[in-house]
Amino acid sequence: MKGGMGGSLKFEAEFFRKNNNLTVAREKKIRSIQVRSVHLLLLLVLALLAALLISRAANFLFTCEALQVRSFRLHRPPVYAREQVAAILQRHGGNILAMDLKGLQAQLLQVPEIAGASIRRALPDVVEIAFTLRRPVYQVFAAGSYRLLAADGRELGRQTHMPPGLVTLRGDAPALAAIVPFAQELLPLRREIEYVAWDEPRGIELKLLGASEVFYPGQDDFAGKIRRYFRIKGRLTLEAAVRRVDLRIPGRIYFELDEEQRGNP
Numbered sequence: 001m002k003g004g005m006g007g008s009l010k011f012e013a014e015f016f017r018k019n020n021n022l023t024v025a026r027e028k029k030i031r032s033i034q035v036r037s038v039h040l041l042l043l044l045v046l047a048l049l050a051a052l053l054i055s056r057a058a059n060f061l062f063t064c065e066a067l068q069v070r071s072f073r074l075h076r077p078p079v080y081a082r083e084q085v086a087a088i089l090q091r092h093g094g095n096i097l098a099m100d101l102k103g104l105q106a107q108l109l110q111v112p113e114i115a116g117a118s119i120r121r122a123l124p125d126v127v128e129i130a131f132t133l134r135r136p137v138y139q140v141f142a143a144g145s146y147r148l149l150a151a152d153g154r155e156l157g158r159q160t161h162m163p164p165g166l167v168t169l170r171g172d173a174p175a176l177a178a179i180v181p182f183a184q185e186l187l188p189l190r191r192e193i194e195y196v197a198w199d200e201p202r203g204i205e206l207k208l209l210g211a212s213e214v215f216y217p218g219q220d221d222f223a224g225k226i227r228r229y230f231r232i233k234g235r236l237t238l239e240a241a242v243r244r245v246d247l248r249i250p251g252r253i254y255f256e257l258d259e260e261q262r263g264n265p
Contacts, residue, residue: 064095066124066125067095067096067097067123067124067125068093068094068095068096068125069092069093069094069095069096069099069125069126069127070125070126071125071126071127072089072126072127072128072129073122073126073127073128073129074129074131075128075129075130075131076130076131076132076133077131078111078113078114078131078133079113079133079157080113080136080148080156080157080158080159081111081112081113081114081156081157084111085108085111085114088104088107088108088111089104091107092104092127096121096123096124096125096126096127097121099121099127101119101120101121101127104119105117105119108129108131112134112150112154112155112156113133113134113150113156113157114131114132114133114134115132115133115134116131116132117129117130117131117132118130118132134150134151134152134154134156135150135156136148136149136150136156136157136163136166137149137150137151137166137167137183137186137187137190138150138151138153138166138167138168138169138176138179138180138183139162139163139166139167139168139169140168140169140170140176141162141168144160145158145159145160146158146159146160146161146162146163148163148166149169149176149180151180151183152180153176153177153180165190165191166190167186167187167190167193167196168193168194168195168196169195169196169197170195170196170197171197171198174198175197175198176198178198178203179196179197179198179204182204182222185217185220185221185222185223186206186222188222188223189206189208189222189223189226192208192209193206193207193208193209194207194208194209195207199216202216202246202248203216203218203219203248204216204217204218204222206222206226208226212241212242212243212258213241213242213243213244213245213255214243214244214245215229215244215245215247216244216245216246216247216248217247217248218247218248218249219248225247226247228253229245229247229253229255232253238257239257240257240258240259241257241258242255242256242257242258243255243256243257243258244256
C-alpha cells in the first residue's frame with residue numbers, strides 16, 4: 001500500500017508540476033503577445049504623428065510666401081530668342097520646391113538657339129539657368145531680312161541688317177540643305193567669301209570677294225585648293241579673265257575663260 005500510495009503521490013506531483021509549467025508558459029505567451037501589441041500600437045501612433053508632421057511641414061513649405069519664385073537669373077542668355085525664352089519662363093513659377101525643372105528644361109531645349117540648359121534652385125526664390133547656345137554660321141537674305149542659320153542649318157533668328165562674319169548662302173531649301181554640311185570647310189574662308197551656292201552636278205559653288213572666278217572646290221580642302229590655284233595663276237599669261245575654276249579632281253585644276261573678253265581685239 002505504501003508503495004502504491006507513494007507512486008500515486010509521485011504521479012500527482014509530476015502532473016501538477018507539468019500542469020503548472022504549461023500554465024506559466026501560457027501566461028508568458030499571453031504577456032508577450034500583449035507587450036508586442038502595445039509596441040505595435042505605439043509604433044503605429046508614432047508613424048501617424050510623423051506622417052502628420054511631414055504633411056504639415058510639406059504644406060508649410062509649398063505654401064510659404066518666401067519660397068515663391070521671384071526671378072530667373074540667366075547666364076549667357078539667348079540673343080535671338082529672348083522673347084521666346086521670356087514667354088516660356090512666364091509659364092513657370094510658383095513654389096520653388098515644387099517647380100518642374102525637367103519640364104522647364106525640355107521646353108527650353110525646343111528653342112533652336114539653345115543647345116543646352118543647366119537649371120538649379122537658388123533658395124529661397126531664384127532659379128538660375130546657364131545656357132549653351134548655338135551660334136550663327138550662315139546668313140540667307142529672303143523677304144527683306146536675313147535668316148541666321150547654325151552650322152547644322154537650324155534657323156536661329158532673323159534681323160533686318162546684314163550681320164558681319166557670316167557665310168552668305170544662296171539658293172532654295174534643298175540647296176541650303178546640301179551646303180550646310182560643309183561648315184568646317186567654309187568657316188576658314190568666311191571673311192573672304194562673297195557667297196556660296198549649290199550647282200548640279202558640280203556641288204559647292206563658291207565666289208570670293210574681289211575675285212572674278214567662281215570656284216567648284218569639291219568635297220574637301222577648299223582653302224588649300226583655292227590658294228594653290230592663285231599661286232599657279234600668278235605664273236600664267238591668260239587672254240581673258242578666268243570665269244570658272246573646277247578643283248574637284250585632286251591634283252588638277254580646270255578653268256574656263258570669259259569668252260566675251262577673249263573675243264575683243
